[in-house]
Every structure is written in structure tokens, then in C-alpha cells.
Amino acid sequence: MNAGQLQSLKDLIEFLKQQEVGEFELEQDGLKVHLSFAGHDRPAGNVNLGHLSHLLQPAPAAAAVAAPAHLPSVAAGSSAMESPSAVAEDGLHIIKSPIVGTFYEASAPGAEPYIKVGDQVESGQVVCIVEAMKLMNEIESDVAGEVVKRMVASGQPVEYGQPLFAIRRR
Amino acid sequence: MNAGQLQSLKDLIEFLKQQEVGEFELEQDGLKVHLSFAGHDRPAGNVNLGHLSHLLQPAPAAAAVAAPAHLPSVAAGSSAMESPSAVAEDGLHIIKSPIVGTFYEASAPGAEPYIKVGDQVESGQVVCIVEAMKLMNEIESDVAGEVVKRMVASGQPVEYGQPLFAIRRR
Amino acid sequence: MFRKVLIANRGEIALRIISACKEMGIRTVAIYSEADRNSLHVRFADEAICIGPPRSADSYLNVPAVISAAEIADVDAIHPGYGLLSENANFAEVCRASNIKFIGPPPEVTRLMGEKEKARMSMKKAKVPILPGSEGVIQSEEEALEWARQIGYPVILKASAGGGGRGMRVVRNAEELPNFFRAARTEAQNAFGNGDLYMEKFIERPRHIEFQVLADEHGNVISLGERECSIQRRHQKLIEESPSLQVTPKMREEIGATLKRCLETIGYMNAGTVEFLMDEDGKLYFIEMNTRIQVEHPVTELVTGVDLVKAQFRIAAGEKLSEIITRPIEMRGHAIECRINAEHPEKFTPSAGKISVFNLPGGNGVRVDTAQYAEGIVPPYYDSLIAKLIVHGTDRAEAVARMERALGMFVVEGIHTTIPLHQRIFADEDFRVGAFDTKFMERFFEREKLRRESTQ
Amino acid sequence: MFRKVLIANRGEIALRIISACKEMGIRTVAIYSEADRNSLHVRFADEAICIGPPRSADSYLNVPAVISAAEIADVDAIHPGYGLLSENANFAEVCRASNIKFIGPPPEVTRLMGEKEKARMSMKKAKVPILPGSEGVIQSEEEALEWARQIGYPVILKASAGGGGRGMRVVRNAEELPNFFRAARTEAQNAFGNGDLYMEKFIERPRHIEFQVLADEHGNVISLGERECSIQRRHQKLIEESPSLQVTPKMREEIGATLKRCLETIGYMNAGTVEFLMDEDGKLYFIEMNTRIQVEHPVTELVTGVDLVKAQFRIAAGEKLSEIITRPIEMRGHAIECRINAEHPEKFTPSAGKISVFNLPGGNGVRVDTAQYAEGIVPPYYDSLIAKLIVHGTDRAEAVARMERALGMFVVEGIHTTIPLHQRIFADEDFRVGAFDTKFMERFFEREKLRRESTQ
Secondary structure (H helix, E strand, O other), rough: HHHHHHHHHHHHHHHHHOOOOOOEEEEEEOOEEEEEEEEOOOOOOOOOOOOOHOOOOOHHHHHHHHHHHHHOOOOOHOOOOOOOOOOOOOOOOEEEEOOOOEEEEEEOOOOOOOOOOOOOEEOOOOOEEEOOOOOEEEEOOOOEEEEEEEEEEEOEEEEOEEEEEEEEEE | HHHHHHHHHHHHHHHHHHHOOOEEEEOOOOOEEEEEOOOOOOOOHHHHHHHHOHHHHOOOOOOOOOOHOOOOOOOOOOOOOOOOOOEOOOOOEEOOOOOOOEEEEEEEOOEOOOOOOEEEEEOOOOEEEEEEEEEEEEOOOOOOOOEEEEEOOEEEEEEEOOOEEEEEOO | OOOOEEOOOOOHHHHHHHHHHHOOOOEEEEEEEHHOOOOOOHHOOOEEEEOOOOHHHOOOHHHHHHHHHHHHHOOOEEOOOOOOOOOOOOHHHHHHHOOOOOOOOOOOHHHHHHHHHHHHHHHHHHHOOEEOOOOOOOOOOOHHOOOOOOOOEEEEEOOOOEEOOOEEEEEOOOHHHHHHHHHHHHHHHHHHHOOOEEEEEEOOOOEEEEEEEOOOOOOEEEEEEEEEEEEOOOOOEEEEEEOOOOHHHHHHHHHHHHHHHHHHHHHOEEEEEEEEEEEOOOOOEEEEOOOOOOHHHHHHEEEEEEEEEEEHHHHHHOOOOHHHHOOOOOOOOOEEEEEEEEEEOOOOEEEEEEEEEEEEOOOOOOEEOOOOOOEEEOOOOOOOOOEEEEEEEHHHHHHHHHHHHHHOOOOEEEEOOHHHHHHHHHOOOHHHOOOOOOHHHHHHHHHHHHHHHHHH | OEEEEEEEOOOHHHHHHHHHHHHHHEEEEEEEEHHOOOHHHHOOOEEEEEEEEEOOHHHOOOOOHHHHHHHHOOOEEEEEEEEOOOOOOHHHHHHHOOOOOOOOOOOOHHHHOOOOHHHHHHHHHOOOOOOOOOOOOOOHHHHHHHHHEEEEEEEEEOOOOOOOHHHHHHHHOOHHHHHHHHHHHHHHHHOOOOOEEEEEEEOOEEEEEEEEEEOOOOOEEEEEEEEEEEEOOOOEEEEEEEOOOOHHHHHHHHHHHHHHHHHHOOOOOEEEEEEEEEEEOOOOOEEEEEEOOOHHHHHHHHHHHHOOOHHHHHHOOOOOHHHOOOOOOOOOOEEEEEEEEOOOOOOOOOOOEEEEEEEOOOOOOEEEEEEEOOOEEEOOOOOEEEEEEEEEEOOHHHHHHHHHHHHHOHHHHHEOOOOOHHHHHHHHHHHHHHHOOOHHHHHHHHHHHHHHHOOO
């Protein structure tokens, strides 16, 4: 590792710390870096758990979820999200499903999706529908900005708190 | 690893420590570094163990037998003592009982004790008797020096490895 | 049998139901709030769906969220466990409307049993003994005297609008009745603006004894004997056992036959518990019926050998009782359960937090039902039950000795638990000989207090 | 009853015995090596004495150290558990000389049963079927043919001085006998310098079936039915169950009666196990008797309801069997035990180390006997058994399903265990239907190997 590389690495680590990253892994060409900050609890298994689509697949018994002791202890008291939507690490705003149900991108089959990647959305604008108990719940964006990503397919089941869209705020 | 590389690595480690990194891994070309800082992710396992055995149950008031919890905790696995005797933290040499049985300070009731505090003992000198199954086992000192302390009373039961005398080596 | 079941509960009962499903080859779907993401019911279910934030009202009690989860997971049945939605007839109705089998009685029956006075009358009609009392409001001292004569002293006068002990008087003979009647009426009038009184038989030292029943969907009911649940603190059961030392085989058989007749008439279905008070003379009086699996069901399982949760599923799937229970119910040995709560053992304040050490007792005759584990977290949002320690012995003496040894081997650190309290109760002479009633814990604490004061 | 007992063992069986003592009000003294200082048997005993360094020979097998500990602790009895000193007649004799009751049969009986040929002859005399064989060394081919005719093919020729398969031949008919006889003799001569051969009946696919007995000190013996222990790897049992699917009630009764007669004649005392091989036709042949409590005793406890360790103490204290077991022995339901070893599940190398996660299964019908715990250490000095997972169900199908669910909930991390191996065995169709014998594991591994190869 030459001085330039080392400096880049240090830069990166400082940045990671600043961003309150807990664990970090990087692989590029011949380089492989793994890092975790002191006090940080351990691999974040909850990401897997959070995705319904994963859970609805029959998981072989052996592979069934990391042992509980290895999972990050969600400090129960502080775990409640203020709002189901939140800011992702990369600065994008994530619109999460406020209810469990089935995600639809449009108001009816064949209709235009409420929003598409690249669209500008306003706060309060309907972005999709989550159907629960035959009720079509219109989900509104809680920020204004550009749609960067859609995280679920139309017709896919979503659980409470599941990320639906990433929005770059404006 | 040449001097320059070593210096870089030291730099990096200093930096990581400063940044409060807990664990770090790097692989590049032929080089592979894994590092974790002391105190990180080590929730004092052995202490816990010893701790567990202290819990709830008040140490049994076994007049006859020393409660295990009072004894120094030996990390199992690497615990085999080379010799039942060992050096105490304050530099004194401890003569420990090599067998379980009953400690006697003298060869017969009313006789002079083998050794008293303040005496000089030679290596190989008989210091006491531990009776086991009606057999009087003469216990010899494994060092030469001054008797600083006797840890058990005559007639008291002792377990394997129990400290009997503290000796200041000469 | 069902293909896939959603368990609308959390904690040990969710895991208990998941275990039964696994053993029956039924696929399981757990639901969980954000606070329970790392819970064992989530880990051991085949699938798990987050349905809301920590507060029960927004997750486990949120009917649309539960049903929606059931729909996206495509289950054919829901087991509600105990508490939460288990006795919510509306929920059972929504399940029915959604074409999902609710594991429990039909909503009509749950509703009937939920209205205490109606339940009482249904039982009375079927000759189940109920606590004698005046019918409606007592108009005068003379009427009160007449009711008291019919009911038999002691009686208790209660304010119709009342609660909290005001307007309440225990009357032990006819002489003191007139004065007490007037005093109670005045007190009720002042406290509630309504002086109406009614009268009930007063049981000085009642025992709480309940009967477990199973009913299939073909009109058959069976009684699985009783549980003695008198060790309570503020109406929270702490220790349950089966059989009760007070119930003779003859009583058991008679009550069993009466309940069978009565519940077959009502059209009861699935598991249920009929609660009684027992007076000092050993007479039983119906108080209410719980239309769900109970916390303390394992003591019945241990003495009868019947897996009640599996029976619930088989009943709901349409099997007949005669297929599920193929030999006559026989009470074998004695079983006791201690509820291990995350509570301060003296102050009874809930003790949420992270469990650091969790060593379970095991060995012969010991059963533990828990969803907790070392490094697990007890969230502050739900009830404080973290484990049920259940023992089985050839007789009560062996069960008591076994419980004492098991309590001593149950090590929990990081939070407070009721384990030390149970150890003190099991050392109590009255408890050991079975001389107790629902007032036992009051006396127990009083004795402890006196003992502490006398040693100071 | 005894006042104070020393438990001359470690691990789960030490804790099992301590539990029984606690329930009987007997004070307990644990002994331990330096490697076991933080073990649960040390923690849960009333007293504990370190008797030596980690090596068994210097601690648990060191008779003077054990006796000396018993003397300084002033116990009135010693329970040896299984393994270690449990079948050491000299140790039992030293106990007797030291006026300490040894919980087991008297040394004379242990010695008799320890000499396999004498034990065989005692059994034969009492009409217990033994494996047919030649009496003494076979001198010639002619004699060999005659023995084989009497015993019935197939037979096996074995070197008297032998072992390890050398000088051993399976003979299936008279034609091949002469050649095999000569080859075996030459091989034995070359390998051991002694060409002597003897002959036994050869069982192609034997099952290992054993009967649990209890005998009091007043000449009474009772049989508690059998255990099926055919799932073995290199003569190490992996899974045991009771009852055996192969033993009919009639066989059970007949063998029980024969054993009772035989052991009453011998003057057997305390708990014991009589091991048999079963041939393909369901015929049983005595092989040996174990004069101690066995690892797999819990499966018998679960189906009979008899606490065998408590019975051992009561017998040793002079009680009569009729006082200890007050109702006829009846086999209830089906029990299965899995031995959870700290071993690599494929390579079977011991896996000592620190346990990081230890989540025990619980719930209905599940028993765990273990002395391990989270953060506990498996030392490399002793046998690798860290837990016994035992289930009880109304029938074998329920027990099998229950074991599968319990294995799935038994989470051990930090060391390797045989849990995954058990899961694979329980998924095996032959195992599930009970079609197995002591060669099962060989075929099982062979099948697994083929499957792996075919998928590559």
C-alpha cells in the first residue's frame, strides 16, 4: 500500500466514523478491507429479517436466520421509529410502508404508475397503494424530491416499515 | 515486511485506534492484516463464568470444606498447573496441597510443628502432613526460604491445590 | 389439517404454538412488532412479518394489520394464543369473513361468555352452581333480610354503581344487617350518586379452581380435570397446580358431567376454561368462562398427557374428540407451574432490559416454556411473563421438591424476576401443606413484613 | 435415607444425581478436577472439593483422592454415575471398607458381571438365551463343521487371542468352512503368535436391545422394559428409544420374568442393564450386563414414570421395591434420546472449546439433561457428551416429530455438535419407519457419500 492509498484509506475511515458507520467492507481488484468500529454490536442481520420477500421463501432449517445472540440487540426501548420513513445512509430519503399489505404501483391494473424513477414528487403526493383487507390505502410521500429508486415490485407483499422508494430531497 | 511498510502499518494502527475502530481486516496482494483492539467484543467471558458460580446460592456454609467460589478461578482448558505449587502475585511462593485430605502441622498430636512462621526451610524439607485414607503423607517444600504465613489450621480438611504456606524465597 | 397458520401472539405462547405446528407438519407464520424483531417466535417460525411499531395497539392488537399479514402470507388459520385478540369476538368474526379459520370458539359463543350475567344465567340453567345473590336491586331492609336468609350468612352488600370497596359491607348475621344496609346505601349514594345495593354470598377465603374443557365441532365436550390457581397477587396468578387437593375424584366426575351437559347445550367449541370459586366447605360456584387456551394449560397437559394446543388444531380441523383422545382421561401424578415474571420480587415493578445470564433448569420432570434467551431483551411494552417453569412428580410432595430444586437451578441475570419470591412461597409451611386460598399472598406478605420488623 | 452423598462424577450425570438428591433432601458433595472448577455440578452441589488436576487418572479415577474427599466431607454414601469408577469393583470394595455406602451392586456382583464368560454362563444357567458358540478352542476342521452344524449358519470364526478383525471369518455354509478355517488360523498365528479359534453364531444385522432392571437388597427384582439402542457409530450409541418396536408385550413379559428369576438367583442389587443382540428373526441373545445407571436411562424414566436415580438411592437405603414402585410397570407412550456430543458432525473429531450460544429447546414433552451453559467450556479431557435431548410422545411418530422440532430449537455455537447429524438421521426414511440395526449408521454414511458424489 503506497502513501497515496494509505491516505485515501485514512480519509475513508474518518468519513466512515463521521457517518457513524458501524461496519464496513470493501473489495476492489486485489484489495479487500473489512472494518468495524469499537462498540458497534455485530453484523446487521435485521436487514435480512426486514425483507418480507426473503422471509416468504422457504429457508432451509440450517440457514434459518443467524442465532439470536448474534443479532444486533435492537434496544427495544429506543427502537421505535418516529415515523416509518427515514433517512438512509447515503442521504436519500426512504419512503417506507406504514402498513402491512400488498404493494401496487398504480391505481388499477394497466393504469399508469403513480410515480416512476426520475419523477419529481411533492410532499403529500400519492406514490403507490398498499392494499390491506381489500382496502386500497393510498400512500403519500412525506418529502418532496426526485424518485431515485423503487424497491418493490407491483403486486409484492410488504411488511410494516419495508422500504418502498428512495427519494433525493430537494 | 520492510521498514517502510512496517512504519506505514504502525501509522495505520495508531490511526485506527484514534478512530476507535474495533476490528479491522485488510487483504492486498500478498498482504493480509487482521486486527482487533483489546477490550473490543470481549465481554469478559471467563469472569462471567466465575461469576455464574457465585450467583444466587450463598456459598454453602460447609465448615469442613472450602467453598469453590473462594478459590482462585482457573481458566479451564489451559488450567493444568505444572505443579500444584506456584508463585503468588506478591512474589511469595505458595506451597499448595498436592492431595485432598486433612492437614496436620505436626507428626503427632502435641508434637512440635514441622515449621513455624519465621522459620527458614530448605527445599525438600517436610513442612506438614496431609492425611488421606489413613495414610500420613509428608509434604515437602519445593523451595528454600522463610515461612511467611500458614494458611490452614491443623486438623483442617484441604482440597487439591489448596494453599498451605507462603514462603519468601531466598 | 391446516397447511399454514399465523400465530397472532408473541412470547412463550407464540413459541408453544409454533412448536405444536412444527410437530404436526403445519407451516407457521409469526407476526411481530418492531420491538420483537429478535424474538424467538420470529426466529423459529417458517415465516415472519413485521406488522407495526412496538405498542400493542398498533401491532398485535391491530386487527387490520394482523388480517392483512394473514392474507399476504396466505394462511388458512390463525391461532390467537391467550390475551391480545384471543377473546375478541369481532376479530374472530373478521377471520370468518376473511375465510380464515380462527382457532377457538365461534364469535357468538365468545360473545355470550364475555357477557358475565348472560354466562351466569346459561350456567345456572344447566344446573352449574353459581354464586347465590339477590336478583336485581334491593329496595328495603326487609327485602335485604329476606335475601340474606335465602342466601345464608355471611353475605356481602355491594353498590350497583360501585367499585373500590365503597358501598360495600360484609354482613355476618341478621342483627347487624339493618345498620350496615343503611350505612352502605348512604356511602354508595355519596360516592356514586346512586344508592342502589345488591347482595351476594360472601366467601371469606375462596379458592380459585378452574376446569379445563375441550369441545369438538360435532357437539362433544370432555372435561380434563381441574387446576388450583389460588396463589394470586392482585388477581394475577403466580402458581397453578393440578390436581387440586380439594377436589375429590367424585367431585371431579360430577362437575365434569355437569360441564359436559351445559357446554354441549351452549354449543361450545375448542378449548375453554370454566372458573369457579370454592368456599370453605368445598362447594364450587361458577364465576366465568375463558374461551381460549390459558397460560397455565401445561399443568393439565402433564397430568393428563393430552397436548392441548395440538388438540385445538385438530378440533378446528374438524376432528372428533373420540379421535383425539382415545383413552379415558386419568389424572397422573401432580404438576405445578410457577410463572417467572420480569418483575422486582418485592416491589413488583416490571423489570425490562437485557438478560445477561439465562440458565434453564432441566432433568427429570421439568418443563420450561419460554421464548427468552441469554442476551435476549425483555421489552417494556408487553406483559412481564418471561418463562413458565412446570414440574411433574408422582405426588404433590415430589412436585414441590422438584420445583424447589428447579427454581434453584434457574439463573437469570440482567433483569429482576419472581424466582426468589417463588422460592420463599415454596418454603412457606401453609403453602407446602396446601392450606391456602386467594388471600394467601396477602397473609404471606404480612407475615414476611412482621418477620422483617421483628428482626430489625 | 442418606444424610450426605458424594457424587464421584462430572457433567450431566453428576447434575442429574445432584438434582435427585436435592429433591430427596440429601446433602450433596461434588468433586471436581481443576478443569471443571466452573462446572455446574460444582455450582449446584452443596459442597465441592477439588481432588486433582484435569487428567481423569489423577482426579476422577484416583480412588484415594475420591475416598479422601468423601472422608473429609463426611458423607455416608457415594454415587458413581456411569463410566469412571462406576463398574470398578475395587472402588466399591474400598467404599465398603471405609464404611461408605456405594450406590450400586456389591463388588462381588460387579466382578461376576465384569468377567464376560462367567456372566454368560450365569445367564445361561438361568435360561437367559445367550449367543450360541463353541465351548473353548476348536481343534480341527471337523470339529468346526460339527459346531457350525449345531449353531447354524452363518457363523463367525474368531481368534481367541485376537481383535481388530484379524483371524476373523464369517462362514455362510459348510462348503466354504474348511478353507476359511485354515485361512483364519494362519492369519491368527501370524498376527498373534497363536492360532486358536472359537466360533459364534453370526448375526448379519443385529439390533442392540437392553432391559432396565432394578433390584432391592431383599432379593426382589423388577424389569422396567427395554431400550432400543441400535443407532450406534463405532459402538458408541447415538440415539436410544423405549419401547422397541420389535419387542411385543409378550416378549417383554417373558424376558422380564426370566431376568427376574436369573438376577434374583445371582443376588443382583440396585440398577442394572442387561444387553442383548436381536437377530433378524426377533430372537434375543444375552451379551453382557452393565452394573450401573446408564446414559440412556431417561427414556425408561419417561415411559415408565419411575425416577431411576431416586430408586437407586432408596434401594441403597434399604427400601423394598414394593415401597418404591407401588403400581405395575406400564409403558406409556414413546421416548427417544439423542446424545448431543461436542464433535464435528462429519469427522467426529472432538470439539472442545468455549460455548458462545446455548439455547435449549423446551415445551411439552421435551427434557434436557445437561451441565453445559452459555459461556461454558467443554474441556478436552473427558468424553464429548454435552447434553441429552429426550422427548416423550404418545407414540413413536409424535416422539420423532417432537425430536425434530426440538433439535431445530437447540442452538449451540462456539463448538461443533452432533445436532446436525441427528437432524439428518431423523430425516432418513429407514430411521423413521424403524427399519434399522447396529449397521444402520454405516449404511447411512454410505448413502450420504453416494448422494454427495452424485450431486457433484
